[in-house]
Amino acid sequence: MNQKVVLITGCSSGIGLSLAARIAKDEKKRFMVYATMRNLNKAEPLIEAAGRTLGRTLEIKKLDVCDEDSIKACVDSLPERRVDILISNAGMGLIGPIECQSIDEMKTVMDTNFFGLVRLLKEILPDMKKRKKGHIVVISSVMGIQGILFNDVYAASKFAVEGFCESLAIQALRFNLNISLIEPGPVLTEFERKVYEEGLKIDLSKADKATADMFTNVYLKNYSQIFETLGQSPDDIAEHTLKIITMENPPFRHQTNTLYTPMTTLKYADPNGDLPIDTFYKMVFEHDKVFNASLNFLKLLRWRSRKSFTLEKDKSN
Protein backbone atom coordinates (compact mmCIF):
# COMPACT_ATOMS: atom_id res chain seq x y z
CA MET A 1 0.00 0.00 0.00
CA ASN A 2 1.37 3.41 -0.98
CA GLN A 3 0.67 5.34 2.19
CA LYS A 4 1.75 8.96 2.60
CA VAL A 5 3.85 9.64 5.67
CA VAL A 6 2.47 12.55 7.73
CA LEU A 7 4.49 14.11 10.57
CA ILE A 8 2.53 16.40 12.91
CA THR A 9 3.93 18.50 15.77
CA GLY A 10 2.17 19.48 19.01
CA CYS A 11 -0.24 16.53 19.26
CA SER A 12 -0.72 16.46 23.05
CA SER A 13 -3.89 18.57 22.79
CA GLY A 14 -6.13 20.75 20.62
CA ILE A 15 -5.74 20.97 16.87
CA GLY A 16 -2.68 18.66 16.70
CA LEU A 17 -4.48 15.92 18.61
CA SER A 18 -7.62 16.17 16.45
CA LEU A 19 -5.56 16.26 13.27
CA ALA A 20 -3.52 13.19 14.19
CA ALA A 21 -6.58 11.13 15.13
CA ARG A 22 -8.61 12.27 12.09
CA ILE A 23 -5.89 11.63 9.52
CA ALA A 24 -5.00 8.24 11.05
CA LYS A 25 -8.69 7.27 10.86
CA ASP A 26 -8.89 8.04 7.13
CA GLU A 27 -11.37 5.53 5.72
CA LYS A 28 -9.13 4.76 2.75
CA LYS A 29 -6.05 4.32 5.02
CA ARG A 30 -4.07 6.69 2.79
CA PHE A 31 -1.78 7.93 5.57
CA MET A 32 0.75 6.76 8.13
CA VAL A 33 0.74 9.40 10.86
CA TYR A 34 3.68 10.18 13.15
CA ALA A 35 2.02 12.23 15.86
CA THR A 36 4.66 14.03 17.89
CA MET A 37 4.72 15.89 21.19
CA ARG A 38 7.46 17.33 23.39
CA ASN A 39 6.32 15.53 26.53
CA LEU A 40 5.30 11.89 26.09
CA ASN A 41 3.73 11.91 29.57
CA LYS A 42 0.91 13.87 27.93
CA ALA A 43 0.10 11.13 25.38
CA GLU A 44 -2.97 9.66 27.10
CA PRO A 45 -5.67 11.86 25.41
CA LEU A 46 -4.16 11.10 21.99
CA ILE A 47 -3.92 7.37 22.75
CA GLU A 48 -7.60 7.46 23.65
CA ALA A 49 -8.59 9.46 20.55
CA ALA A 50 -6.46 7.25 18.28
CA GLY A 51 -8.22 4.06 19.42
CA ARG A 52 -7.51 1.11 17.14
CA THR A 53 -5.34 3.19 14.80
CA LEU A 54 -2.51 3.22 17.38
CA GLY A 55 0.31 0.99 16.12
CA ARG A 56 -1.42 0.70 12.74
CA THR A 57 -1.80 4.06 10.99
CA LEU A 58 -0.63 6.15 13.95
CA GLU A 59 2.58 6.15 16.00
CA ILE A 60 3.45 8.58 18.76
CA LYS A 61 6.95 10.09 18.90
CA LYS A 62 8.79 12.70 20.93
CA LEU A 63 9.63 16.01 19.26
CA ASP A 64 10.31 19.43 20.76
CA VAL A 65 10.29 22.13 18.07
CA CYS A 66 12.63 24.26 20.20
CA ASP A 67 15.31 21.54 20.21
CA GLU A 68 17.18 20.73 16.98
CA ASP A 69 18.54 17.43 18.36
CA SER A 70 15.05 16.26 19.23
CA ILE A 71 13.81 17.06 15.69
CA LYS A 72 16.75 15.24 14.11
CA ALA A 73 16.33 12.19 16.38
CA CYS A 74 12.64 11.98 15.48
CA VAL A 75 13.19 12.30 11.71
CA ASP A 76 16.13 9.83 11.84
CA SER A 77 13.81 7.28 13.47
CA LEU A 78 11.39 7.30 10.50
CA PRO A 79 11.75 4.70 7.71
CA GLU A 80 14.19 6.25 5.18
CA ARG A 81 13.62 9.58 7.05
CA ARG A 82 10.68 10.02 4.70
CA VAL A 83 8.08 12.72 5.39
CA ASP A 84 5.57 13.30 2.59
CA ILE A 85 3.39 15.76 4.49
CA LEU A 86 4.74 17.89 7.33
CA ILE A 87 2.08 19.56 9.50
CA SER A 88 3.73 22.23 11.61
CA ASN A 89 1.17 22.82 14.34
CA ALA A 90 2.99 23.28 17.68
CA GLY A 91 2.51 26.78 18.96
CA MET A 92 1.61 29.01 21.85
CA GLY A 93 -0.21 32.26 22.50
CA LEU A 94 0.59 35.40 24.47
CA ILE A 95 -1.76 38.26 25.31
CA GLY A 96 -1.44 41.46 27.27
CA PRO A 97 0.21 44.89 27.17
CA ILE A 98 3.86 44.66 26.08
CA GLU A 99 4.84 46.78 29.10
CA CYS A 100 3.93 43.76 31.25
CA GLN A 101 5.72 41.11 29.19
CA SER A 102 9.40 40.25 29.50
CA ILE A 103 11.63 39.98 26.45
CA ASP A 104 12.27 36.34 27.47
CA GLU A 105 8.53 35.56 27.35
CA MET A 106 8.33 37.17 23.90
CA LYS A 107 11.40 35.23 22.71
CA THR A 108 9.79 31.95 23.79
CA VAL A 109 6.78 32.73 21.58
CA MET A 110 8.98 33.56 18.58
CA ASP A 111 11.19 30.54 19.28
CA THR A 112 8.21 28.17 19.33
CA ASN A 113 5.90 29.63 16.68
CA PHE A 114 8.46 30.88 14.17
CA PHE A 115 11.86 29.25 14.76
CA GLY A 116 10.07 25.97 15.54
CA LEU A 117 8.90 25.89 11.91
CA VAL A 118 12.32 26.99 10.63
CA ARG A 119 14.06 24.19 12.59
CA LEU A 120 11.63 21.59 11.22
CA LEU A 121 12.17 22.71 7.66
CA LYS A 122 15.97 22.79 7.98
CA GLU A 123 15.73 19.07 8.85
CA ILE A 124 12.99 17.99 6.44
CA LEU A 125 13.13 20.32 3.41
CA PRO A 126 16.44 19.04 1.91
CA ASP A 127 15.04 15.48 1.66
CA MET A 128 11.77 16.75 0.16
CA LYS A 129 13.75 18.72 -2.43
CA LYS A 130 15.78 15.61 -3.34
CA ARG A 131 12.61 13.57 -3.79
CA LYS A 132 10.91 16.49 -5.59
CA LYS A 133 7.81 15.62 -3.61
CA GLY A 134 6.20 16.92 -0.48
CA HIS A 135 3.60 19.12 1.14
CA ILE A 136 4.40 21.52 3.97
CA VAL A 137 1.27 22.49 5.89
CA VAL A 138 1.53 25.19 8.53
CA ILE A 139 -1.12 25.92 11.13
CA SER A 140 -0.87 29.69 11.00
CA SER A 141 -3.81 31.90 12.10
CA VAL A 142 -5.94 34.78 10.89
CA MET A 143 -3.43 36.66 13.02
CA GLY A 144 -0.85 35.81 10.37
CA ILE A 145 -2.70 38.33 8.19
CA GLN A 146 -4.13 40.77 10.69
CA GLY A 147 -3.07 41.94 14.14
CA ILE A 148 -5.59 41.90 16.97
CA LEU A 149 -5.64 44.10 20.06
CA PHE A 150 -3.26 42.85 22.83
CA ASN A 151 -1.87 40.05 20.65
CA ASP A 152 1.13 42.07 19.43
CA VAL A 153 3.86 39.44 19.84
CA TYR A 154 1.69 36.44 18.94
CA ALA A 155 0.56 38.20 15.74
CA ALA A 156 4.20 39.11 15.00
CA SER A 157 5.16 35.42 15.32
CA LYS A 158 2.43 34.39 12.85
CA PHE A 159 3.28 37.26 10.45
CA ALA A 160 6.86 35.94 10.56
CA VAL A 161 5.59 32.46 9.69
CA GLU A 162 3.57 33.83 6.77
CA GLY A 163 6.40 36.00 5.38
CA PHE A 164 8.80 33.08 5.64
CA CYS A 165 6.38 30.74 3.84
CA GLU A 166 5.53 33.29 1.13
CA SER A 167 9.23 33.61 0.30
CA LEU A 168 9.89 29.88 0.47
CA ALA A 169 6.84 28.96 -1.62
CA ILE A 170 8.42 30.47 -4.73
CA GLN A 171 11.54 28.34 -4.39
CA ALA A 172 9.44 25.31 -3.43
CA LEU A 173 7.60 25.45 -6.77
CA ARG A 174 10.92 24.76 -8.54
CA PHE A 175 11.11 21.46 -6.61
CA ASN A 176 7.46 20.52 -7.14
CA LEU A 177 6.73 21.07 -3.42
CA ASN A 178 3.54 22.59 -2.02
CA ILE A 179 3.22 24.89 0.96
CA SER A 180 -0.17 25.62 2.55
CA LEU A 181 -0.98 27.99 5.38
CA ILE A 182 -4.08 27.03 7.35
CA GLU A 183 -5.52 30.17 8.94
CA PRO A 184 -8.07 29.47 11.67
CA GLY A 185 -9.89 32.16 13.61
CA PRO A 186 -10.50 31.38 17.28
CA VAL A 187 -10.55 27.63 18.07
CA LEU A 188 -11.74 26.15 21.36
CA THR A 189 -8.62 24.38 22.65
CA GLU A 190 -6.16 24.47 25.55
CA PHE A 191 -4.69 27.53 23.79
CA GLU A 192 -7.74 29.60 24.68
CA ARG A 193 -7.75 28.39 28.32
CA LYS A 194 -3.98 28.85 28.83
CA VAL A 195 -3.93 32.29 27.24
CA TYR A 196 -6.93 33.48 29.26
CA GLU A 197 -5.61 32.10 32.57
CA GLU A 198 -2.17 33.65 31.95
CA GLY A 199 -3.95 36.89 31.00
CA LEU A 200 -5.75 36.98 34.36
CA LYS A 201 -2.42 36.54 36.18
CA ILE A 202 -0.61 39.44 34.45
CA ASP A 203 0.80 42.06 36.82
CA LEU A 204 -0.75 45.13 35.24
CA SER A 205 1.05 47.57 37.55
CA LYS A 206 3.71 48.13 34.85
CA ALA A 207 1.08 49.50 32.46
CA ASP A 208 -0.66 52.88 32.75
CA LYS A 209 -4.24 52.87 34.03
CA ALA A 210 -5.89 53.42 30.64
CA THR A 211 -4.01 50.45 29.11
CA ALA A 212 -4.63 48.21 32.12
CA ASP A 213 -8.37 49.07 32.03
CA MET A 214 -8.53 48.45 28.29
CA PHE A 215 -6.98 45.01 28.74
CA THR A 216 -9.23 44.02 31.65
CA ASN A 217 -12.50 45.66 30.69
CA VAL A 218 -12.40 45.39 26.90
CA TYR A 219 -10.19 42.43 26.02
CA LEU A 220 -10.50 39.95 28.89
CA LYS A 221 -14.14 40.82 29.50
CA ASN A 222 -15.15 39.90 25.94
CA TYR A 223 -12.62 37.13 25.39
CA SER A 224 -14.74 34.10 26.29
CA GLN A 225 -17.75 35.46 24.42
CA ILE A 226 -15.70 35.99 21.25
CA PHE A 227 -14.41 32.41 21.42
CA GLU A 228 -17.89 31.03 22.10
CA THR A 229 -19.39 33.05 19.23
CA LEU A 230 -16.69 32.71 16.59
CA GLY A 231 -14.88 29.64 17.90
CA GLN A 232 -14.51 26.49 15.85
CA SER A 233 -13.74 23.05 17.27
CA PRO A 234 -10.33 21.45 16.71
CA ASP A 235 -12.21 18.71 14.80
CA ASP A 236 -13.42 21.40 12.34
CA ILE A 237 -9.82 22.44 11.71
CA ALA A 238 -8.85 18.79 11.24
CA GLU A 239 -11.58 18.34 8.57
CA HIS A 240 -10.41 21.46 6.72
CA THR A 241 -6.78 20.32 6.87
CA LEU A 242 -7.62 16.82 5.67
CA LYS A 243 -9.32 18.38 2.65
CA ILE A 244 -6.23 20.49 1.93
CA ILE A 245 -3.79 17.54 2.12
CA THR A 246 -5.89 15.45 -0.24
CA MET A 247 -6.18 18.12 -2.94
CA GLU A 248 -4.18 17.74 -6.13
CA ASN A 249 -3.41 21.46 -6.23
CA PRO A 250 -3.64 22.66 -2.63
CA PRO A 251 -3.99 26.42 -2.09
CA PHE A 252 -1.25 28.50 -0.49
CA ARG A 253 -3.72 30.03 2.01
CA HIS A 254 -6.85 28.53 3.51
CA GLN A 255 -9.06 30.27 6.05
CA THR A 256 -11.16 27.82 8.05
CA ASN A 257 -13.70 30.34 9.30
CA THR A 258 -15.76 32.17 6.69
CA LEU A 259 -17.04 34.50 9.40
CA TYR A 260 -13.58 35.94 9.71
CA THR A 261 -12.87 36.41 6.01
CA PRO A 262 -14.54 39.86 5.65
CA MET A 263 -12.23 41.25 8.36
CA THR A 264 -9.07 39.96 6.71
CA THR A 265 -10.26 41.11 3.28
CA LEU A 266 -10.32 44.74 4.48
CA LYS A 267 -6.53 44.64 4.38
CA TYR A 268 -6.52 44.09 0.63
CA ALA A 269 -9.25 46.67 0.04
CA ASP A 270 -7.10 49.59 1.20
CA PRO A 271 -3.40 49.75 0.32
CA ASN A 272 -2.98 52.51 2.93
CA GLY A 273 -3.78 49.96 5.62
CA ASP A 274 -6.15 52.27 7.51
CA LEU A 275 -9.40 50.48 6.73
CA PRO A 276 -8.86 47.34 8.85
CA ILE A 277 -7.39 49.36 11.73
CA ASP A 278 -10.24 51.92 11.72
CA THR A 279 -12.84 49.18 11.44
CA PHE A 280 -11.35 47.20 14.32
CA TYR A 281 -11.06 50.39 16.38
CA LYS A 282 -14.72 51.24 15.82
CA MET A 283 -15.77 47.68 16.52
CA VAL A 284 -13.90 47.64 19.82
CA PHE A 285 -14.17 51.17 21.17
CA GLU A 286 -16.68 53.37 19.45
CA HIS A 287 -19.92 51.84 20.27
CA ASP A 288 -20.71 48.96 22.47
CA LYS A 289 -23.97 48.79 20.55
CA VAL A 290 -22.17 48.14 17.28
CA PHE A 291 -20.05 45.53 19.01
CA ASN A 292 -23.06 43.75 20.47
CA ALA A 293 -24.98 44.02 17.23
CA SER A 294 -21.99 42.54 15.37
CA LEU A 295 -21.86 39.67 17.84
CA ASN A 296 -25.52 38.87 17.24
CA PHE A 297 -24.96 39.08 13.51
CA LEU A 298 -21.95 36.75 13.83
CA LYS A 299 -24.05 34.26 15.80
CA LEU A 300 -26.56 34.19 12.96
CA LEU A 301 -23.85 33.80 10.32
CA ARG A 302 -22.19 31.07 12.37
CA TRP A 303 -25.40 29.08 12.38
CA ARG A 304 -25.68 29.48 8.61
CA SER A 305 -22.04 28.63 7.89
CA ARG A 306 -22.24 25.53 10.12
CA LYS A 307 -25.16 24.43 7.99
CA SER A 308 -23.36 25.08 4.71
CA PHE A 309 -20.18 23.34 5.90
CA THR A 310 -22.23 20.28 6.86
CA LEU A 311 -23.85 20.37 3.44
CA GLU A 312 -20.45 20.64 1.74
CA LYS A 313 -19.21 17.65 3.73
CA ASP A 314 -22.33 15.69 2.81
CA LYS A 315 -21.77 16.48 -0.86
CA SER A 316 -18.17 15.19 -0.73
CA ASN A 317 -19.20 11.84 0.82
Ligand SMILES: NC(=O)C1=CN([C@@H]2O[C@H](COP(=O)(O)OP(=O)(O)OC[C@H]3O[C@@H](n4cnc5c(N)ncnc54)[C@H](OP(=O)(O)O)[C@@H]3O)[C@@H](O)[C@H]2O)C=CC1
Ligand atom coordinates in the same frame (compact mmCIF):
# COMPACT_ATOMS: atom_id res chain seq x y z
N1 LIG B 1 -6.76 27.97 19.46
C1 LIG B 1 -6.84 28.98 18.63
O1 LIG B 1 -7.69 29.87 18.77
C2 LIG B 1 -5.93 29.03 17.44
C3 LIG B 1 -4.75 28.32 17.39
N2 LIG B 1 -3.93 28.45 16.28
C4 LIG B 1 -2.68 27.73 16.20
O2 LIG B 1 -2.93 26.34 16.26
C5 LIG B 1 -1.79 25.66 16.74
C6 LIG B 1 -2.19 24.64 17.80
O3 LIG B 1 -2.76 25.32 18.89
P1 LIG B 1 -4.01 24.76 19.71
O4 LIG B 1 -4.27 23.37 19.37
O5 LIG B 1 -5.09 25.75 19.62
O6 LIG B 1 -3.42 24.89 21.20
P2 LIG B 1 -3.02 23.81 22.30
O7 LIG B 1 -2.43 24.61 23.40
O8 LIG B 1 -4.14 22.91 22.59
O9 LIG B 1 -1.87 22.95 21.58
C7 LIG B 1 -0.60 23.45 21.36
C8 LIG B 1 0.32 22.28 21.15
O10 LIG B 1 1.63 22.78 20.84
C9 LIG B 1 2.54 22.10 21.68
N3 LIG B 1 3.80 22.79 21.88
C10 LIG B 1 4.07 23.97 22.45
N4 LIG B 1 5.38 24.20 22.45
C11 LIG B 1 5.97 23.13 21.86
C12 LIG B 1 7.30 22.77 21.56
N5 LIG B 1 8.34 23.54 21.91
N6 LIG B 1 7.54 21.60 20.92
C13 LIG B 1 6.51 20.78 20.58
N7 LIG B 1 5.25 21.05 20.87
C14 LIG B 1 4.98 22.21 21.51
C15 LIG B 1 1.78 21.90 22.98
O11 LIG B 1 2.45 20.94 23.79
P3 LIG B 1 2.41 20.96 25.40
O12 LIG B 1 1.13 20.29 25.77
O13 LIG B 1 3.61 20.18 25.80
O14 LIG B 1 2.46 22.39 25.82
C16 LIG B 1 0.47 21.42 22.41
O15 LIG B 1 0.56 20.08 22.03
C17 LIG B 1 -0.82 26.75 17.24
O16 LIG B 1 0.17 26.96 16.27
C18 LIG B 1 -1.72 27.97 17.35
O17 LIG B 1 -0.99 29.16 17.19
C19 LIG B 1 -4.28 29.23 15.22
C20 LIG B 1 -5.44 29.93 15.22
C21 LIG B 1 -6.35 29.91 16.34
Ligand SMILES: CC1=C(/C=C/C(C)=C/C=C/C(C)=C/C=O)C(C)(C)CCC1
Ligand atom coordinates in the same frame (compact mmCIF):
# COMPACT_ATOMS: atom_id res chain seq x y z
C1 LIG C 1 -11.49 39.22 22.67
C2 LIG C 1 -11.69 40.50 21.94
C3 LIG C 1 -11.54 40.62 20.57
C4 LIG C 1 -11.18 39.52 19.65
C5 LIG C 1 -10.33 38.55 19.84
C6 LIG C 1 -10.05 37.55 18.86
C7 LIG C 1 -10.79 37.52 17.60
C8 LIG C 1 -9.11 36.65 19.13
C9 LIG C 1 -8.63 35.66 18.21
C10 LIG C 1 -7.71 34.81 18.55
C11 LIG C 1 -7.05 33.88 17.67
C12 LIG C 1 -7.44 33.77 16.28
C13 LIG C 1 -6.04 33.15 18.19
C14 LIG C 1 -5.20 32.24 17.52
O1 LIG C 1 -4.54 32.41 16.53
C15 LIG C 1 -11.74 41.93 19.87
C16 LIG C 1 -12.60 41.75 18.64
C17 LIG C 1 -10.40 42.50 19.49
C18 LIG C 1 -12.49 42.90 20.75
C19 LIG C 1 -11.99 42.95 22.14
C20 LIG C 1 -12.09 41.65 22.80
